Amino acid sequence: MEEVLKIENLKTHFFTGEGPARAVDGVSVSVGKKRTLGLVGESGCGKTVTALSILKLIPSPPGRIVGGSITLSGKEILPLSEVEMRDIRGKLASMIFQEPMTSLNPVFTIGTQIMEAVRIHTDMGRAEAREIAVEYLAKVGIPEARRMMLQYPHQLSGGMKQRVMIAMALCLKPSLLIADEPTTALDVTIQAGILRLIQDLQAESGTAVLLITHDLGIVAEMADEVAVMYAGKIVESGPCISIFSSFVHPYTEGLFKSLPGRTEKGSRLYTIAGSVPSATGFPPGCRFHTRCPLAIEKCSLEEPLLVEVGGDHRCACWVRAGESA
Amino acid sequence: MILEVKDLKKYFPVKRGLMRLNAGYVKAVDGVTFSIGEGETVGLVGESGSGKTTVGKCIVRLLNPTGGSILFDNTDIAGLRPKGLKTYRKKMQIVFQDPFSSLNPRMTISDIVGEGLAIMGESGREKRVSELLETVGLSARDGSRYPHEFSGGQRQRIGIARALAVGPSFIVCDEPVSALDVSIQAQIINLLEELQAKFSFSYLFVAHDLSVVRHIADRILVMYVGKVMEEAPTEELFANPLHPYTKALFSSIPSLDPANRRGLSPIPGEPPSPVEPPPGCRFASRCPHATAQCAEGDIEFIEVSKNHKVRCVLYR
Numbered sequence: 001m002e003e004v005l006k007i008e009n010l011k012t013h014f015f016t017g018e019g020p021a022r023a024v025d026g027v028s029v030s031v032g033k034k035r036t037l038g039l040v041g042e043s044g045c046g047k048t049v050t051a052l053s054i055l056k057l058i059p060s061p062p063g064r065i066v067g068g069s070i071t072l073s074g075k076e077i078l079p080l081s082e083v084e085m086r087d088i089r090g091k092l093a094s095m096i097f098q099e100p101m102t103s104l105n106p107v108f109t110i111g112t113q114i115m116e117a118v119r120i121h122t123d124m125g126r127a128e129a130r131e132i133a134v135e136y137l138a139k140v141g142i143p144e145a146r147r148m149m150l151q152y153p154h155q156l157s158g159g160m161k162q163r164v165m166i167a168m169a170l171c172l173k174p175s176l177l178i179a180d181e182p183t184t185a186l187d188v189t190i191q192a193g194i195l196r197l198i199q200d201l202q203a204e205s206g207t208a209v210l211l212i213t214h215d216l217g218i219v220a221e222m223a224d225e226v227a228v229m230y231a232g233k234i235v236e237s238g239p240c241i242s243i244f245s246s247f248v249h250p251y252t253e254g255l256f257k258s259l260p261g262r263t264e265k266g267s268r269l270y271t272i273a274g275s276v277p278s279a280t281g282f283p284p285g286c287r288f289h290t291r292c293p294l295a296i297e298k299c300s301l302e303e304p305l306l307v308e309v310g311g312d313h314r315c316a317c318w319v320r321a322g323e324s325a
Numbered sequence: 326m327i328l329e330v331k332d333l334k335k336y337f338p339v340k341r342g343l344m345r346l347n348a349g350y351v352k353a354v355d356g357v358t359f360s361i362g363e364g365e366t367v368g369l370v371g372e373s374g375s376g377k378t379t380v381g382k383c384i385v386r387l388l389n390p391t392g393g394s395i396l397f398d399n400t401d402i403a404g405l406r407p408k409g410l411k412t413y414r415k416k417m418q419i420v421f422q423d424p425f426s427s428l429n430p431r432m433t434i435s436d437i438v439g440e441g442l443a444i445m446g447e448s449g450r451e452k453r454v455s456e457l458l459e460t461v462g463l464s465a466r467d468g469s470r471y472p473h474e475f476s477g478g479q480r481q482r483i484g485i486a487r488a489l490a491v492g493p494s495f496i497v498c499d500e501p502v503s504a505l506d507v508s509i510q511a512q513i514i515n516l517l518e519e520l521q522a523k524f525s526f527s528y529l530f531v532a533h534d535l536s537v538v539r540h541i542a543d544r545i546l547v548m549y550v551g552k553v554m555e556e557a558p559t560e561e562l563f564a565n566p567l568h569p570y571t572k573a574l575f576s577s578i579p580s581l582d583p584a585n586r587r588g589l590s591p592i593p594g595e596p597p598s599p600v601e602p603p604p605g606c607r608f609a610s611r612c613p614h615a616t617a618q619c620a621e622g623d624i625e626f627i628e629v630s631k632n633h634k635v636r637c638v639l640y641r
Contacts, residue, residue, distance in 0.1 A: 042506040042507075042508060042509075043506055157595070158373075187372040187373055187533055188372075188533065188535070188574065188577045188578055189372060189573065189574060189577045189591060189592050190372075192576075192577035192589040192590065192591040192592075193589075193591035193592075195579075196588075196589045196590075196591055199589075214506055214507060215579070216507075216581060217536075217578065217579030217580070217581050218579050219583075220579055220580060220582060220583045220586070221579040221580065221583075223583070241583045244581075244582065244583050244584070245584065255507060255508065258508045258510070258511035259507060259511075259536065259581070260510075260511070260514065260536045260537050260539065260540035260541075261536035261539070261540075261581060262581070263540065265539070265540060265559070265560075268515050268518070269511035269514055269515050269540070270511065271508060271511045271512045271515060272508040275476050275478065275508075275509065
């Protein structure tokens with residue numbers, strides 16, 4: 001499989017007054033051409049930091065990528081300078097952010113903002129860039145694209161703004177699209193349209209998609225592979241179907257069991273005790289052991305590694321790997 | 326019935342120009358009728374802009390309705406003045422969507438939770454606040470802390486404790502879990518259900534997440550641009566949705582089964598503007614079954630089978 005994105009042992013830490021926050025701590029994932037990887041986990045697990053690391057958009061200081069490697073279409077990007085990175089962003093990889101409301105500049109028209117992206121990355125003139133912008137606005141299903149070019153962000157609805165963000169992210173035909181909670185702020189009906197759009201554009205141009213979400217329904221609909229992230233680490237990964245039919249890690253199990261749709265009406269929903277610890281104070285050993293119903297002594301002492309539990313399905317858990325108290 | 330809402334209307338004026346002249350009305354809620362029984366949970370679903378939050382806010386009189394009546398314990402509270410409302414404020418409370426903006430950052434948790442008791446002039450506040458905090462799964466010591474010290478899930482517990490403080494018999498939950506992660510969401514849903522079992526109050530549960538509403542509600546109302554399009558007991562609605570809008574809404578929910586993907590089918594077009602909406606069915610412009618009669622006059626709410634009502638010409 002041709003790998004568009006390959007992350008190996010990525011470590012992104014933030015050096016704060018309270019000590020280092022190991023927000024991403026040894027993450028390895030890859031996404032192939034035309035494939036979609038769903039990266040799931042609760043807020044505060046390091047999903048967005050992983051995404052920002054790929055584009056080297058980590059605010060520094062306090063953040064720094066302290067180890068590992070990231071390759072985009074075979075090109076190692078971590079040693080690249082900021083100037084060189086500008087060339088990568090948009091062309092090799094681009095990102096749709098969670099909040100379309102705050103990701104567009106309110107004082108420029110939609111058209112100006114898309115054309116800017118095109119003109120920075122290519123040597124096209126204004127007229128040519130305008131045609132590209134119109135073409136992509138039409139592609140993402142914006143009616144009267146030519147007239148919409150002259151609209152300001154506040155004149156559009158949330159769903160429309162997210163479409164504009166997608167048009168902007170895709171107009172340079174990147175090999176990798178990072179979608180960070182692309183539909184969290186939107187209604188299900190609008191969500192269906194946006195997800196469908198990403199699927200269609202992916203089928204058309206073979207884009208690899210890194211889809212970050214906490215919504216397992218979206219993952220079920222979109223992803224080929226799934227990686228479950230907890231407290232800066234991947235705790236389980238594998239083919240989507242295999243994760244949904246036979247999840248192994250107690251954290252993944254908790255996420256699935258707490259979904260209201262899977263629980264019989266009238267009975268209590270399963271809950272994961274507590275909440276994600278702060279990144280400056282991740283517990284030693286398995287980081288989930290403080291919330292885990294299965295934890296044994298070993299879990300608090302030694303860190304479990306990802307081991308194969310079935311075809312391409314990996315899980316990092318001492319208990320599930322056969323250890324007992 | 327603890328609550329009977331009849332033909333509730335809420336219009337917001339649209340002001341234009343230098344003179345702020347009235348340029349029409351946003352008909353956010355346009356003739357909504359339903360009732361809630363004692364100990365019952367009614368789910369109110371719909372997209373943003375459908376008017377569901379406005380319905381909730383009108384009922385607890387955080388907004389003044391433009392028309393219609395709200396019978397609470399057989400008294401019409403739709404037109405009551407603030408003084409007359411005071412007794413009802415004790416009986417009906419609201420839990421808001423955003424646990425970050427709905428708690429005053431300068432007040433301690435005790436003050437937030439005890440504010441209602443103070444206004445009602447009740448004694449023994451400190452003890453009552455400690456009890457309330459424990460009821461919602463926090464500790465009495467948390468009372469002296471400030472909202473920023475708590476996570477989203479904990480803040481929502483504080484919001485629930487505040488609602489419980491005055492001993493209501495009816496609570497509007499306005500998207501209480503939509504800002505939370507699934508595991509935390511499950512904790513809050515369990516808490517709401519436990520509290521209902523303990524204190525037997527009724528809920529109006531406003532949400533856009535259908536799986537949450539399906540879990541918690543006994544009966545569901547589906548709203549679209551200010552009107553209720555369909556009403557049915559929860560399982561009946563999911564087993565047998567009748568209105569084309571309800572069907573479209575359901576088919577846009579991802580399936581949770583990657584082995585049998587149904588494919589997402591978005592609804593074509595956009596909802597009409599709630600400023601002077603088109604006559605007839607408001608979904609007609611996007612409806613695959615629309616005919617000429619859909620645009621003619623008001624479409625009545627038809628009871629198709631027991632307790633299952635739908636506003637659509639297909640079922641005339």
